[in-house]
Amino acid sequence: MVVLSFQAINFHTAGSSIAAAQRNYYQNSSSSVGIGGGGVRCGIAEESGVPAPMGQKTKYKDGIFEKAFMTLFARKMEKFARGGGEDVGKKKGWLDYDYEAFVEVSKRVMQGRTRLQQQQVVREVLISMLPPGAPAQFRKLFPPTRWAAEFNAALTVPFFHWLVGPSEVVEIEVNGVKQRSGVLIKKCRYLENSGCVGMCVNMCKIPTQDFFTNEFGLPLTMTPNFEDMSCEMAYGQVPVRFEDDPASKQPCLPVFCPVANPNSSLCPKLQP
Template sequence: MAVLSFQAVNMPSVGHCCSRRNSHCNGVSIIRCGIAEASGEPAPMGQKTKYNDGVFEKVFMTLFARKMSKFSRGRSKETGWLDYDYDSFVDVSKSVMEGRSRQQQQQVVREVLLSMLPPGAPAQFRKLFPPTKWAAEFNAAITVPFFHWLVGPSEVVEVEVNGVKQKSGVHIKKCRYLENSGCVGMCVNMCKIPTQDFFTNEFGLPLTMTPNFEDMSCEMVYGQVPPPFEEDPASKQPCLVDFCSLANPNSSFCHKLKA
């Protein structure tokens, strides 16, 4: 995900800060400006976190939704830069998921990510960011400010990769995408697996994402090779029956995780 921040996309210039608690825009303010909860933290499990999205957030929601809508059964017409909010962005994702296998969903996300990059970007990324400790830590650092709109507030944490301690981990406190969709299948098929594969296979920088379906947090570790799908605990995760309208309470694992 983090590499998308390097692309010069055709969008209006934004320097907007939407935080009710900050009167100026700096690095820290931008990271936190999405949360509208009085505590400044995500809402407890079972409650949906309130966000106060500004121009920056809505531009990226619309950018992603425009790309995704080309594969959906819903609206695909051209829209304005601020026409999508987060709920409509999630709705487009659900539409893309319908009628597609797990592999087909992941392929759609791969194509969307590639479409947002200039030609030759993966090869250039491999040159700029070989799989080193520095590259892993750098990508972790830029994930936090550039993707708060997508996954909510996060922070860089120290992890151990191949016996080496490094600050290449990102702890997402409560994933906004999982919280709003409530769907295990969307989390795994349209975020976790394709993002891991994109970094590991296209960019050559391994990435492992480990969602916690108990509290909707997530751990990202740059530099760590992800396990095969069949060995990943997420592949056997049951539906979140209390949150997902597509849930099958009688299945031992989410039916959207089938091949």
């Protein structure tokens, strides 16, 4: 999830612009990154301007930039998908991918792979989208400070609405300190369209947490709520071990997952 915003950074000028960005962020974050009141609608086609209620799939109207991002990720992942290969992604143009096609590629990546292997694929995809030396540059620009956590939270809202839907910056507590480094995803588009707990955990939550924490040096914890499909991202908060994470013990969502096993106490995709 992080890569698209990170690629937008010009390393030659970033050092001189960070201070200005910081001032602008603190001045405008409260009004520019929320939903409503001038906030980001995130391409939602619902008349209400907010995600559809549980049990209904939210309607989106994706533009050229959203479809370009979907294609970028899908083409990278296609190389690892069952039935895919080096030339599969070239069969579609930049505007031929939609969100359903992107999710379908994710499903094919999961086929025949263990939980850890799925997570490793996502890590390789994220690494492949970064310029050489990017993690080291990120660590210099964004050391694990309160400001870095709050700045990245603010970037997440406008840059990743195409992937997860509308979100807003919220105040959270990290190590006893209250800070605006949380991002509340109203109803995750990825989980809503896949209906799969395993895809949420293995293809998004765990690899994104690990990528920020281990590659970029900025801790991140993602806490999905499988009852309403919301999710809270907490920048600056060190994630717990997988075995201690409540998400690792989550059963299937039988109403939404077509291959769910209602009799199982654990989603099969979460097993080793």
